[in-house]
Amino acid sequence: LKALTDKNIFETYEKIIGRLDFSENELQKPATLNEFQAKALLEIEKKFKEKPVVLLHGVTSSGKTELYIHLIQKVLDEGKQALYLVPEIALTTQLTLRLKKVFGKKLGVYHSKFSDAERTEIWNSLLNDKGYEVIIGVRSSIFLPFRQLGLIIVDEEYETSYKQFDPAPRYHARNAAIVLASMHGAHTLLGSATPAIESYFNAVTGKYGLVKLNQRFEEISLPEIKIINLKEAYHKKKMTGHFSDFLIEEMQKTLQNKEQIILFQNRRGYAPYLECKSCNFIPKCKNCDVSLTYHKITNALTCHYCGYTESYPSSCPSCGTPAAFSTHGFGTEKIEDEIKKIFPDARINRMDLDTTRSRKSYEKIITDFEQYKIDILIGTQMITKGLDFDKVSLVGILNADNLLNFPDFRSHERAFQLLSQVSGRAGRKDKQGKVILQTYQPEHPIIKQVIANDYEGMFMNQCEERKLFRYPPYTRLILLIVRHHDKQILLEASQQLTDSLRNVFGRRVQGPSDPLIPKIQNYYIKHILLKIEIEASPEKTKKIVRDCINSCLSQPSFKSVHLQIDVDPL
Ligand SMILES: [Zn+2]
Ligand SMILES: [Zn+2]
Known part of the structure; x- marks a missing residue:
């Protein structure tokens, strides 16, 4: 078999069997909705009678997934198909098990890390009238050959990963989904706690229907957000590395209670750049006009734009000084390094592009965290994407400033979305979660809006600015x-x-x-x-x-x- 595989006659791929296969009589009915979810469901159905597209604006942990399951069930009862789009493969991992329990063999999963053979199977199944009736997948699922779609759900519709730019075809899966749905005479439901400004604008101006779900599921209250002024904390020497004393104390308590912690820093690697202490030389990529990021684990300098890598220089290439470099800025690797020194007994893992190159490593980190084999999970924006963990009671945001200061007209909207989403990971059934947000700009309007969970306020401010400077949605x-x-x-x-x-x-x-x-x-x-x-x-x-x-x-x-x-x- 190996010989044939080596000659490319056979292709090997893993097929997960057992775990996800429920026999027909093991299937469960969709869970009963609480009164807020039930009300939202009725409203969505009412709005669909007037508008083909509805935006569901529901706070984090409001139980949107349960609502989706009910809507999908109704579409299947009418003999039609449903497509459930998610922005990241990681989310299919968490959701597949939940959906399989209800839809069993009717559910197909589709994403780019599947082999061609697996993808062909899904294509064929969709064309067959006894095949899949529900597909959960990433953006490319919109190109699957559906017989008759009744509903497309675009979950976390604000996510930029819905847009494909390189390679062509260039498309935004949210907008393409709306077109695909209209071709089938189907409905589109966009869902998020932090909708894209453009989508919310379309909803408040009447192009889309708008339904709100403001109550968190099972009365989990929204997390309490505590701000640490970094300027003050450094001045008063209340910092250990990049951790404020307050954050360390709260982490200590959380670990003692056997609860979990998420630490967010939106930069991977150890340090974004090195600088020579004697001549100020900064190592740059030889192909790009950008500094090289220092990765301590590989002891190398890497360009995050083209992948160019060189080993850590033992002396400065410019002035020849040995051991010349100091690090500047910090990424997830450095956070991991520091936290291991502060909490040597804690079980720590890191989730970023460097630790999740394969589909398996993704799934392993998520499963380990779900099964409480990890106490502290450090991550980039990857950990903000709608994942639900029910033992997380503390979220630490190490530095909100690089999000706020990014030079782009969308940076404030993005900062609000990221900070709100990562904060939303904190909180459990019986206990309010806590978020500690470290920043040099505690008075920044976006920080205030995140604390107050004031999406509308953010929306109004951003709209004023964009109208003035002629940016979308104007x-x-x-x-x-x-x-x-x-x-x-x-x-x-x-x-x-x-x-x-x-x-x-x-x-x-x-x-x-x-x-x-x-x-x-x-x-x-x-x-x-x-x-x-x-x-x-x-x-x-x-x-x-x-x-x-x-x-x-x-x-x-x-x-x-x-x-x-x-x-x-x-
Ligand atoms: Zn030098
Ligand atoms: Zn480069």
């Missing part, structure tokens, strides 16, 4: 990404293209400007941004933009210029 954006190996050619091409666009679109054109990382994989990059009125015809706009591009880039000297067009960039 305009549509088209981003032109221009790239070339030669800096001078790029400068000329991007300037000429901007000029020709400006002749037509005037002040709607911004740029050319440097992106955050102005060179990636030996390509220099410029951005040109168009802000187009919502009322403008997409076809006309597209044609004019195309014409400008074609006439500008057809010049012989610009033949090798690369251009990507991103409509509604995220």
